[in-house]
Amino acid sequence: MFKLGVRAHDIGKYSAKELSEHVLSYGFEGVQLVFKKAIDTPVDFNDLTEIKKYFGTKPEIFMLGAYFNPVHPDLEIRNEGIEYFKRQLEIANSLNAKFVGSETGSLMGTPWGYMPENHTQETLDKVIEVFKDLSLTAEKNNSYIAIEGAYPHVASTPERVKEIVDKINSPHLKVTVDLYNFLNLENYENRMEILDRSLALLKEHIVIFHLKDFVIEGEKLKQVGLGKGLMDYKAIIKRIKEEVPSAYLIFEGVKKEDLQESYELISSLIK
Template identity: 45%
Template sequence: MKIGIRGHDLKARTPGELAEEARSLGFPHIQLVLNKSFGTDIWDFDEERIHGIREEFQKSGVETALLGAYFNPVHSNPEYRQENVDRFKRHLQLAKLFGTPFVGTETGSYMDSPWTYHPRNHLEEAYLEVREVVRDLVGFAESVDACVLIEGAYNHLIYKPELLKRLVDDIPSRNLRVIIDLFNYLNIENHKDHRKILDKALELLRDKISVFHLKDYVVEDGKLRQVALGKGLMDYPYIMKQIKTHVPDAFLIFEGITGKDIAPSREFIRGLEEV
């Protein structure tokens, strides 16, 4: 299985150190968010600099699984929104130089920052608005032979697997695929149904899934709190079996797992890989 980690969840801040740390912890793949890992905006990268990063990664046997260029597609400031659309397109333009076609984002919220729940997020008009932003991104991706990855979340505009399925049906393109972050779809009311939610996502989207984000959680003070993998309520034996059965070529990216939680989480998943 193709196991990776989000680069800025590690301590390293240079390409060589990042690749070495990832490999030493058992991660041959990285979700790379350039400004968070290296403190440098996408506009500051050219072909030579990207080639240098890729060389450093290759020395440690590490590859970029996807670029993260997450932004709020429905931010209330149209100028800020357009700046981020342009930045996302620049990621698409350069993605293959990093060794991946994939650039990912979520679908945002009418709550500008942080992207938490807003009553408008789950309205039909919200879906129609974000769909047109995604359509524009996918059209650009087609022109540069890259791929937009869309990630849903309960608090955002694409808030359930059924709506993500509608999106990929409304924009039929091989340059549009999806990230499944099961934790993102959960809340205090539905978290016990996480197996059913995963099964629905696999039923509807298995042919479009390129990435899974791996998280675990406990319930604390009426809220879901993320914890190390294997230390919470997610049924990972079931989850891993389903992924191996239905989407064995997907990237499995550890997200939000840091510090002392990384090594035991990796060991836990390694045990399930071998079952």
């Protein structure tokens, strides 16, 4: 059944030992780990002793976060991101990390904001080309990618995520579903229908769900603690349990002061 995890840097930036202790103190079984944001000293990819000592079994590493912009207009920045992602794929097994994750980027560069051109077929094809190459690296290293859609980005809908997965057709390319990321002011009332489309289209590929909640504030969506917003988590967990009961559930962007209450809510719903 479900295992609950947290994006580690939402707890804070600590030594590997301290971070592990904090994660376990909340009750989480695993993490989404972004080295640069969660570990307070540089991580040497040639000596992962400290990470292995405190992560990998308890808590597990559900995902190594190596998010980069695969269509960044600055080729140097884009290529640096690709190489960093490949390096994470190469070390994932040694850390018992289940997946290495990224979103699909934006032609805006930095920040990864919405541009109409993001949603063209031409841009989607560029993302497919990048992740096809990364999938070969994953296959070579017996590691796994988790790709994540978001409305402002290139894979703006479940359908576009499905096209990436279908065209690459690699058993080493999996999917993270972040329902909140697919939402905007025009479609947020259809969030359960978007979840159902995600499940119908991507069920066999989904390995992670990001859990977020939100309210509408000042003509925009604003994240809040789980159970404090418009998401119906009783219904959401029920649907996930029916369709993908093996998925990892990761809290992402939940503020530290809301983590315990959010954890208690989701724990009660997955029993």
